[in-house]
Amino acid sequence: MLTIAFFYLYEGVNQTNFSGKEQHFQVTVLPDSIRINGDQVQFYGKATCNQTKQTEKVIAFYRLKNEAEQLYWQRIDYPLKLVVIGELILPENNRNYGQFNYRQYLSQENCHWILQISTQKETQLQLKSLGSFSYRKKLFHIIDQKLPIKVASYLKALLFSERNDLSDDLVKNLKALGIVHLLSISGVHLQFLLNRVKYFLLRIGFTAETTGYFLIFIFPIYGYFAGWTVSVFRAIFMLLISLIAEKLMLRWSSLDSWSVVLIIAIWLNPSLIVTLGFQLSYLLSFVMILLSQNLFKKKQDSIIESVWISLVAMLVSIPILVCYFHEFSWISIVANIIVVPLVVHGLIPLLVILLMGLLTIGNTLLYTNFIKVVQFILMLFEWLIDAISFRSFYSIVTGVPFFYLLFVLFISLLVTFLAWESQKWKGTTSFILLCSFTLLSFQPILQPYGKVVVIDVGQGDALLIKQPFNKGNYLIDTGGAFHFKQEKWKQKIDPNHRIAEKILIPTLKAEGISNLDKVVITHSDTDHMGALLDLSKEIKIQELVFPKGGTAKKSFKEIVNQFVQKEIKVTEVLKGDVLFQTNNTYLKVLYPFEKGKGENNDSIVAYGKIGEFHWLFTGDLEKEGEEQLIAMYPTLKVDVLKVGHHGSNTSSHEPFLKQLEPKYGLISCGERNRFKHPRPEVLQRLTKYGVNIYRTDKSGAIYYQFDSKGETVGTHLFETMLK
Known part of the structure; x- marks a missing residue:
């Protein structure tokens, strides 16, 4: 009881003393925490504000200026004292359902701020004493x-x-x-x-x-x-x-x-x-x-004992693993x-x-x-x-587990272990335990609601359409990060790998998705397909869909060839093709009209009815493509518009918005992105035509939920991760 009381007391004092406005610090670097990724160094340290003299633990990031400085940081094996100017940034909460919560993780480390170092004014080295040296x-x-x-x-x-x-x-x-x-x-x-x-x-x-x-x-x-x-x-x-x-x-x-x-x-x-x-x-x-x-103790044979130990370890760990990893x-x-x-x-x-x-x-x-x-x-x-x-093949994806299923599983485990120990009712309790695991394994098909999710992948597009009872899962684009040519020492771990592993895959598994019926790549730009290859290694993809001519870009063609070698179905589409159709939902291709080259104006434009609304997904379609679209479909109206090109001023021009009359506009863009999307002019035009705007950079992932009858579920039409 004393320990529990101490735990709650600790939680009460585990708070920051910084206001967030401090800029001048003395930082003692903990050498074992130094991690170098290209031209960026990351480390934990004790930061003392020069003005207030308050000290607390921070995680710091610093941009290295040259290769010599990188080598210097790689050799540091003793505490280093820096005098720096930097900006305190609050760590992010998870921006997608099921994603790792960085703020919560750092709080557990008694760390509440990210220190982005802009200037390193002075360096002092502490003595390499026995207490400070990192052996x-x-x-x-x-x-x-x-x-x-x-x-x-x-x-x-x-x-x-x-x-x-x-x-x-x-x-x-x-x-x-x-x-x-x-x-x-x-x-x-x-x-x-x-x-x-x-x-x-x-x-x-x-x-x-x-x-x-x-x-x-x-x-x-x-x-x-x-x-x-x-x-x-x-x-x-x-x-x-x-x-x-x-x-x-x-x-x-x-x-x-x-x-x-x-x-x-x-x-x-x-x-x-x-x-x-x-x-x-x-x-x-x-x-x-x-x-x-x-x-x-009763199992004398070492092989039998190994089987028992492995079985018990697996059974005990599963409830915890599905809570964290959803599989x-x-x-x-x-x-x-x-x-x-x-x-x-x-x-x-x-x-x-x-x-x-x-x-x-x-x-x-x-x-x-x-x-x-x-x-x-x-x-x-x-x-x-x-x-x-x-x-x-080996992973069973459960999604975020229902509480009652975990409770039943826990009770089943407890009763089963007691039965094994007492040598009574072993068969009955084992059967009950098997039923509990079966229910947990089949949880995705027990979910009666479908979803449309604009996944926050930063400066890119990724949109999930999930049918009720897991009867169809479709992903439009995968997100991705552009590669810029850099000197070898500056090159970081592939950012597309990070998007797939840290954002896209955990989000899909949290939804109980281990299989995608179709992945639709609207066009061949990296921010729409960069994470595709890494995604395919973890999530089974039945069919890859992209606009005809999309393989004109070499990078995308190489990925398509790998899919063909793995015997994954590959389909090129144009106007008139149907992406999916059920009793209450459908999605069909309105554009492009002819073979393109994988550019913005060759993007797949998909229109359909999902839930109570008619939706239009436009990829990176720009003004010229929008003009062709409304000329071909002069009576086209929509309820929800996935705003083109992340809110760039090259898209969403006035005649387009005037004809479509959308009620809701969904914008996928990165927080503080270098392109400054969405552009103020676009936001003004959307507001002028009465469009309710939702943005991933401000709100994180955006969710719409519907049932098998096509009716909207929930108190709000659209829910967002960041309230």
Whole structure:
């Protein structure tokens, strides 16, 4: 109760002291937090305002001026004190349903502001004392310099919880198999290391008592180098408490250790309790401790025990995973049985030997050849993971789960574990549990409402049309970011990859979508199709639709060719083609009239009835195209207009608006975009003709909901993420 009271007290004081108007700061950079992406550096630091002398934690961004400065930041392994001028920016809430909430995440880190540094006036270096020097980062520098990139990335991930350098594809494949936890140091890792260190020390002549004291001394040091992540903290302190209790001859159970470590962790950082890593780490270890008293103990065969442990871990983690990621992997039991032993008993010992060799024998011929062997084994491991992972096949997408389904699942799990433990009613409770998981898996087809969603993808277009009961899902454009030619050192991680992974895919999965019947690309500009390829790796696409002549642009043609190779249906459309049609909804192509070149005025213009309204989606159609459209359809009227070209002044001219008489205008554009869309002139014209305007840059994603009868659902016609 005291801990709970402290938690609420902490939440009350976890507030900012800055007003947001401060500009002059002294910032102490935390070296372990430095992340460099092209010409941008990001880090956490303690910022002290020169005027008010208030100090608090911030996350800072700074634009590097040259390659030499980039190299300088890469080598920093001690706290750095900067005198800077910058702007405080409030972190964003999620702008789409199901998207990562950056403001909430930073608040959990006791951080409330982004500091955008504009000028770095002065640099002072603190003394490299024992307390300030980052030996962890120094070790990483040595590893990066002495070992190949692949070997170094695995060594840092599996031994020190630093997984930033692992390839995205590997992490996604492990996630699809339900074994991404292998990249986090856990009790399994530490127990293995503990046993090996014990064995080694005893073999070289240490007594059992001396070995125990040595382990008590060495494990906190290892925890420092492993970054004291949630799972590392839990596992190491549970081991330390057990070792100390053993030395003091105390009757101390694993559950006692777990309980004490849990309370210590909450007191040190109460906000951890609402994080995924904390919940999974402590919940799984808690369940394993309880069941190990009898259920696991009765299973003598190691394979059977592995099956039971993997099954229990999967069942317990699913409710949490669907709350965070809106999906779970059904293959994780098999994957855990196959892959976990390979990692724990194969890769980790090799990497430990590799690290010891790096710190001792160095650049000898024997060690160099050993590195090559390890590199080859890692390549085989990645090949195996890639060969058995079919991301969309293994994942069951649930969408944001209904509360009552989670409640039923939780009760079913509890009753099932009790039945297994007591050896009573195992068949009945297992059947009930299976039914609960089946209901959760089929949740998307239980949703009676359809939606039209203007997804906020920044300066681009992406619009989802979802039919009731998941009977049809259609995506118009995918969003994307333009590439500008830069020097190699300035180049960042592909922004289109970020749009797909951080925005588009989570939004679709939150809606319970794992399959798109059609993806319609209105034209071949990057801001409309840039995220298409990354999207197709996670979400199954049945058919790709685009205007005839769209492949005139090389970048889009290459993507289309990849779709053809994957045997995905590819369709070119012109005026008169129907995109979809049901009893109450339809969408058909009004434009273009003839083959184009993928330019703005070759955009697909789609018209149809969805819910109670008639809609017109115009892509990036400009004035010349609009004139052709209203000339061809002189009686065309609409209720909802997706405003063309993100609100550019080249579109939405007066004759067009006058004829259509739209009641609502939806504009997809990026916040503070470089093109200054939507243009004031366009907003004035829309207002003149009585159009109610909704903008993603101001409101985030825009939602319209309807039922199977075609009637609008909800108290408001249009809901927005940012109120």
